[in-house]
Amino acid sequence: KQEVTQIPAALSVPEGENLVLNCSFTDSAIYNLQWFRQDPGKGLTSLLLIQSSQREQTSGRLNASLDKSSGRSTLYIAASQPGDSATYLCAVKEAGANNLFFGTGTRLTVIP
């Protein structure tokens, strides 16, 4: 069964720093990988989705990479802002399956 791990569980950085969040998965036969942001009381917001054939996706200050063979993805956030404070979740969708397997998330705090 697919297992998704996110390390660290929590991270605090001063405003303006660049940072990397990590996600690893055990089965490389994935269809895609998605990064979400979770804010308290606001559910999950999709940030970036990488198809299995892609290596990276960019949106504004966010860049997500995927190394399927090693079972790893990173989310790079440039010039962090206090508004980036949230929990970030990664989720993988396996080929031939219908559900998403989620990691437990990294809680990010950006200190002004």
Next chain:
Amino acid sequence: EAQVTQNPRYLITVTGKKLTVTCSQNMNHEYMSWYRQDPGLGLRQIYYSMNVEVTDKGDVPEGYKVSRKEKRNFPLILESPSPNQTSLYFCASSWSGGAPKAFFGQGTRLTVV
């Protein structure tokens, strides 16, 4: 505005009292699903539906029922809630099981005492 709407947002109930959490999406998505989120366990899929009248079990279906009579609605039913079903529940939808971005509702925090 494209959205997934869950109701209620917060619910406290007693063991054994049947309840329904509603989910509605306005994007004409075929695929809908329910997840529960628990500390240290992440989000786990309860049930999903590929289209109207087509539903199937996810990873943790025990104690839950769903129905998909209309494309836009996918209610989650707890026939006899128990304290171990205390959790944060999310409904999600997308164009199809294999397609990009899933859209999530704001969550329903359920407490069973």
